[in-house]
Amino acid sequence: MNLAVRDIRHNAGRFAFTSVGIGLLLMIVMGMGGIYRGLIHEATLLVDRVGADLWIVQGNTRGPFAEVSRIPANLEDRVRAVPGVAQTRRFVSHTIQREHQGKPLRMVVQGLSWPEDGGDWLSLVAGRPLRQAHYEMIADESLDLPLGTRIRLGKDFYQIVGLTRGMVGTSGDGLTFFTVSDAMAIQFDQPGEALRLERAARRARVEAVDTGRLQPLLLDRAVGLTSGIPALAPPQVSAVMVTLRPGADVASVRRTLSNWPDITVYSTQEQKDLLLSGMVDKAKRQLGLFRALLIIISTIIIALIIYTLTLDKIRDIALLKLIGARNSVIGGLILQQALLMGSFGYGLAWWIGQYAFPKFPRLVLIEPSDLVSLAIIVVIISTLASLLGIWKAMNVEPNTVLSA
Amino acid sequence: MNPPPAVEVTHLRKVYGSGHTEIVAMRDASLSIAPGEIVGMFGPSGSGKSTLLTAMALINPPTSGQIHIGGKPVMDGPRALVDLRAFRRQHLGFVFQKANLIPFLTALENVQIALEVNDVAPKPACTRAMELLEYLGVGARSNNLPVALSGGEQQRVAVARALANNPSLILADEPTAALDGPLGRQVMELFAKIAHEKNAGVIVVTHDHRTLDVFDRILDVEDGMIQVRSSSHG
Numbered sequence: 001m002n003l004a005v006r007d008i009r010h011n012a013g014r015f016a017f018t019s020v021g022i023g024l025l026l027m028i029v030m031g032m033g034g035i036y037r038g039l040i041h042e043a044t045l046l047v048d049r050v051g052a053d054l055w056i057v058q059g060n061t062r063g064p065f066a067e068v069s070r071i072p073a074n075l076e077d078r079v080r081a082v083p084g085v086a087q088t089r090r091f092v093s094h095t096i097q098r099e100h101q102g103k104p105l106r107m108v109v110q111g112l113s114w115p116e117d118g119g120d121w122l123s124l125v126a127g128r129p130l131r132q133a134h135y136e137m138i139a140d141e142s143l144d145l146p147l148g149t150r151i152r153l154g155k156d157f158y159q160i161v162g163l164t165r166g167m168v169g170t171s172g173d174g175l176t177f178f179t180v181s182d183a184m185a186i187q188f189d190q191p192g193e194a195l196r197l198e199r200a201a202r203r204a205r206v207e208a209v210d211t212g213r214l215q216p217l218l219l220d221r222a223v224g225l226t227s228g229i230p231a232l233a234p235p236q237v238s239a240v241m242v243t244l245r246p247g248a249d250v251a252s253v254r255r256t257l258s259n260w261p262d263i264t265v266y267s268t269q270e271q272k273d274l275l276l277s278g279m280v281d282k283a284k285r286q287l288g289l290f291r292a293l294l295i296i297i298s299t300i301i302i303a304l305i306i307y308t309l310t311l312d313k314i315r316d317i318a319l320l321k322l323i324g325a326r327n328s329v330i331g332g333l334i335l336q337q338a339l340l341m342g343s344f345g346y347g348l349a350w351w352i353g354q355y356a357f358p359k360f361p362r363l364v365l366i367e368p369s370d371l372v373s374l375a376i377i378v379v380i381i382s383t384l385a386s387l388l389g390i391w392k393a394m395n396v397e398p399n400t401v402l403s404a
Numbered sequence: 405m406n407p408p409p410a411v412e413v414t415h416l417r418k419v420y421g422s423g424h425t426e427i428v429a430m431r432d433a434s435l436s437i438a439p440g441e442i443v444g445m446f447g448p449s450g451s452g453k454s455t456l457l458t459a460m461a462l463i464n465p466p467t468s469g470q471i472h473i474g475g476k477p478v479m480d481g482p483r484a485l486v487d488l489r490a491f492r493r494q495h496l497g498f499v500f501q502k503a504n505l506i507p508f509l510t511a512l513e514n515v516q517i518a519l520e521v522n523d524v525a526p527k528p529a530c531t532r533a534m535e536l537l538e539y540l541g542v543g544a545r546s547n548n549l550p551v552a553l554s555g556g557e558q559q560r561v562a563v564a565r566a567l568a569n570n571p572s573l574i575l576a577d578e579p580t581a582a583l584d585g586p587l588g589r590q591v592m593e594l595f596a597k598i599a600h601e602k603n604a605g606v607i608v609v610t611h612d613h614r615t616l617d618v619f620d621r622i623l624d625v626e627d628g629m630i631q632v633r634s635s636s637h638g
Contacts, residue, residue, distance in 0.1 A: 001509075001513060001516060001517060001520055001526060003509075006508050006509055006513070007508045009508070010507065010508030010549075011508070313508075315504065316506045316507070316508075319506065320506075320517075321489065322461075322463060322492065322498060323493055323517075323518050323521060323565070324489050324490060324491075324492045324493020324494070324521055324522065325489075325493070325517075325521040326489070326521070329521060398492075399458055399461075399463040399464060401500070402454070402458065402500065402577065
């Protein structure tokens with residue numbers, strides 16, 4: 001006869017309310033683990049999907065995911081000449097916030113090395129990859145921008161030709177994919193007035209020096225297009241992604257590139273490690289502390305409820321001792337109740353989470369291994385929580401039943 | 405050869421506290437109850453009868469003296485000579501002033517649990533529990549929780565629980581105190597029937613003098629001493 005189940009049936013209301021409370025706490029514990037997993041998933045999504053073997057970034061920096069990295073766009077051509085390199089792509093990525101239909105719209109602008117890369121590697125849920133050098137974009141569906149939408153970014157309009165799902169940046173903002181030149185145009189867009197002021201400033205600087213006064217043609221150049229001035233820096237990108245030829249010796253290519261003093265080379269795994277150690281580590285510790293606190297709180301709540309349930313039936317326990325019940329029967333009753341309470345709470349947490357987590361603004365990713373770990377934790381805390389009640393029950397004298 | 409007594413108490417002494425707070429609850433009690441004998445134990449409050457009963461119930465060890473149950477030595481002073489809890493579940497039955505039924509178990513389960521803690525498998529335990537409830541006239545209420553039973557029905561279920569493991573000794577502490585006169589007498593007659601039919605020694609602590617005739621023997625406990633009053637039948 002299972003005494004635990006019969007007692008729970010008798011105190012169904014109290015047991016149900018407590019289990020709901022425990023369940024909600026465990027759901028938060030579960031959710032926090034899922035948020036951490038989501039952070040990692042979102043942070044490494046692009047690095048994983050883009051499929052580069054090596055990342056070339058500004059010398060002595062940790063790359064675009066850790067800090068500002070600026071390298072000349074034509075570095076791509078230099079790298080392509082290295083033996084073993086099959087393909088190079090420019091990496092341009094920046095976050096912008098614009099107004100769209102009266103609401104703020106944050107997105108990560110990602111450049112694709114057109115024409116080699118039109119985004120064919122992306123898993124599209126609708127539409128197609130890029131087919132033009134300009135004015136087309138692919139957007140993640142989390143941005144709520146339907147296929148065919150035209151949005152103005154800078155001076156130009158871009159039409160959404162493809163939709164991805166679950167492609168978000170490290171901050172949780174949806175990714176958008178443009179050709180590199182469009183991405184850079186959006187990044188370096190300046191208002192007309194700013195350009196006019198800059199040209200006027202350039203003219204003033206040229207007029208202030210002897211060369212300018214002696215060569216009036218320079219004054220005309222100074223107020224012309226920025227791209228027409230050879231003395232100005234060429235366009236810059238954040239990184240260059242390298243794909244190696246099949247069978248190429250990674251170490252050899254890397255050794256060659258590492259000899260170039262203006263750059264630093266990382267493997268994809270190193271980029272991920274830098275990304276995680278830099279961005280996710282503190283969030284991981286923060287979430288971990290919250291999880292630990294919530295687990296402790298859950299343990300205390302289960303312990304107190306089990307203890308009060310034990311106090312409620314202290315005479316019944318004394319009676320069981322009087323009629324000769326072994327300690328294992330009495331301890332088992334209390335332990336089973338704690339485990340059942342924890343199990344119901346866990347089941348409820350999982351069930352509510354199925355509906356609640358998808359509605360969270362950031363990805364909550366529950367891995368089966370996390371569910372197993374939490375189940376083990378629930379068993380452990382339920383067992384620990386029962387100890388107080390078991391201790392109380394073990395100290396009850398059988399003659400307590402006579403002291404009515 | 406005569407069977408051993410259901411219980412035999414020799415020179416039992418029980419002292420609570422020590423020094424200034426010392427209280428002698430039982431001075432030098434000796435008694436012997438035969439199998440099939442029902443004994444009434446009378447005495448004013450504080451006379452020591454509950455002390456004697458709980459000592460025989462193996463839940464209140466004496467300061468000195470010996471207790472034998474079914475011929476087996478079980479207590480030598482405060483020292484237990486057997487596993488007391490195991491001995492209680494195998495050889496003793498208890499009935500109290502209150503039925504003390506477990507509130508979350510049905511009448512049947514309250515009896516069944518006494519069998520299951522004595523390692524009887526659930527199915528035969530259920531069958532035996534049902535037989536006992538029917539023997540005591542509450543078979544029809546077997547699936548009711550205690551809260552749905554009357555005082556008399558609860559006490560019958562408690563008696564069934566006490567009988568579950570065929571105890572050689574049944575100890576009852578004012579079992580009719582919470583019952584009205586006719587019902588109290590009915591329960592006392594039930595004890596007498598059990599003592600005679602099941603051949604168990606039955607000791608009943610009571611204040612109810614209207615049921616003197618059901619006892620084979622009456623003991624008066626006063627000031628920690630036992631006096632044999634008479635045989636109620638003779």
